[in-house]
Amino acid sequence: MIPPGALDPRRWPLAIRVPLIVAVLVAGLALATGQAVLSRLARDQERHLSELASAFLDGLATAVQPAAARADVWEAFDALDRARTRYGALRPMLSAVLLPDGTVLASAEPRSAPSGTRLPSVIAAQADTAAAAGRPVLDADAATAVLARDLAEGDVPVGRIVAQADIGPLLAERRAVVRTLVLVNGAFALVFAAAGGLLVRHLLAPADLVRRRLTEAARGGRPVPVDETVGIGPEHAALLAAWNQAAAASAEREAMAARLAKEERHAQVGRLAAAMAHEVNNPLGGLITAVDTLSDHGDDPAVRAEALGLLRRGLGDIRNVVRAGLVTWRGTPGTTALAAQDFEDLRLLVRHEVARRGLTLDWQNDLPDQIAVDRTLARQVALNLLLNAAAASPPQGTLRFRAGKLDGGGAVVEVTDAGPGLPPAVEVLLVACDGPPPEDGGLGLWTAVRLARSLGGRIVRLPSDTGTRLVAELPTVSAPMEAIHAL
Incomplete structure (x- = not known):
């Protein structure tokens, strides 16, 4: 069973928390850097594709516009065929010349787009968007880009050029870059996390040493000085030096307390002995006098009673003094x-x-x-x-x-x-x-x-x-x- 609070990161040791924080920061930095790299790569790829498409459409428009104006199928087909060979870097999958009504005049792929038919609705819609925006429309799912340009003589439209290019290599390049970023950034995150853990453990070594010494002292042990060379900086050196001073002061206090306790015990013994001698000596004189009186005048009842009373009281006083001394120094x-x-x-x-x-x-x-x-x-x-x-x-x-x-x-x-x-x-x-x-x-x-x-x-x-x-x-x-x- 997991102890309560064990899953609370605030209660984890610094040797665990700091490496995790380092790993998270590195991962966040890697994610932000990767997004910036991918965004820049995508923009560059789209810009290059747009430039290449513009050159393709410019050259093709010059070649097919007369044929589109005369609706000459063969001349238009010949221009499309020559353009496919000349602009192979664009990797055109489909190129066609459309009449103003949207029907195919000629196509470089007559089997998929025969003359007199209409282009698929998806491609036609993308062509409308590309012609209006003046740039290719990318379809990442299909790995294609649709290019389109309207042809006109003056204000009279004579047709439209539509081309579909394969952008699979571009997307593959992006995926390769993503994999590289993930692997490299993940490796850096692990390396920095491990380095952070080792560094934190090294940094906390003096504090951990002092903690162990404090625990030993709390359990009844004697504070022991530590090696000040464990510290790696002035802060740690000051910490260990302060601990050594405290340990030395504690040892000195213990020695002084033991010495004072011994001296105090000796003083108490002396005071007790002096007090007992004084208290016992006080009634002894009277007791001796009473004994002498009994020896000389023991036959007199009054004298005997007075002497016995004095003896009784004196012995009682001595008994109380001795009893107090026994209580003070009695063992177990x-x-x-x-x-x-x-x-x-x-x-x-x-x-x-x-x-x-x-x-x-x-x-x-x-x-x-x-x-x-x-x-x-x-x-x-x-x-x-x-x-x-x-x-x-x-x-x-x-x-x-x-x-x-x-x-x-x-x-x-x-x-x-x-x-x-x-x-x-x-x-x-x-x-x-x-x-x-x-x-x-x-x-x-x-x-x-x-x-x-x-x-x-x-x-x-x-x-x-x-x-x-x-x-x-x-x-x-x-x-x-x-x-x-x-x-």
Whole structure:
């Protein structure tokens, strides 16, 4: 099946269109030239025939006019016979002398035009036209020419000379010229078309080379400089030189980008290490002090409670800092499948925090076993959301947790707190967590969002009557992203 548009000449390559245009132009020029040549040849032939006919009629009129005036058949026949021999170049087929009434007085071909008869109507009509026009009447179909001249003495008509000549050689010459023109012009058209195709292909070679290099670059290849000697003119040389400059600039940009990326990674590692060292070092002093206090005054309940609180808060800060560093530099997620028991463990982990803050935990875990989601990352997402929700909920509030299977494969986790809602600066982290960890709160949400994205999922906020309702969608590796479904 022919593709759509394949027959549209505007979509053909220049290597095809230009030779065709050249061939059409050559053919048109050849046609116009041939018509001019044939027209000139026809005029020259008719002029020569008319001159020869005029000489024939002049000589014959002088010889037969006395015989026509006396109606002398034999004298007229003798004059016609001598004229046929003398004017053989005219190739007369029929010559006759007619009386004023149109009957034949004498004929050089008495068998076809006997005396006393009339000429065929076609020849008679052509003779009338030739006599009135003063030039031969040509009949290309019959390959004949009819000549005629009226004879008169003063104003008294005495007869008419009519001759029919064979113009077959003239027409044959015209046909030979036509064949020659067709063959020669056709050969020239083919030669010029072929030469045009080769020339266009040669002219387009630099552009085609650049096109191939652009295609390779578009497919992920690296721009490669080309040989500038391919060009045959200043335009092509400038084109190839521009391409080489672009290829060199692209290679330089790639090298610079790789170098900058490496330097940036090193800088990030340095910043992260410095930040982690600084953040870990801050609570370490307090932790050491708390340990020393417990060693010396551990029997005092008030001192012990205060020291344990300081230890708990310091270790929590260190845990958050280390978690942020792990999220930033974590590699590809693992392949251990997620099970319902993994989330049940989280219930035990957050139980102390929930009890400490006086919250009520509404727990619903409908997650089936063996879901193709990395269990470690999924647990981290859920744990961060739970801890954030617990921290945002006021005392005596309700913390809701829902887990289930995502349509199309994966897990969906919903956590709802009873707090005042997400601050605008923290809510931005749901869509923009590519930067460094936030400094003014939201580290847990920032961590959860980055973990969800590493799994190919996302975290969104849905409307809720009280507090904040966050839903994390964690699809399987091969499953497409689905819309959030409320549990």
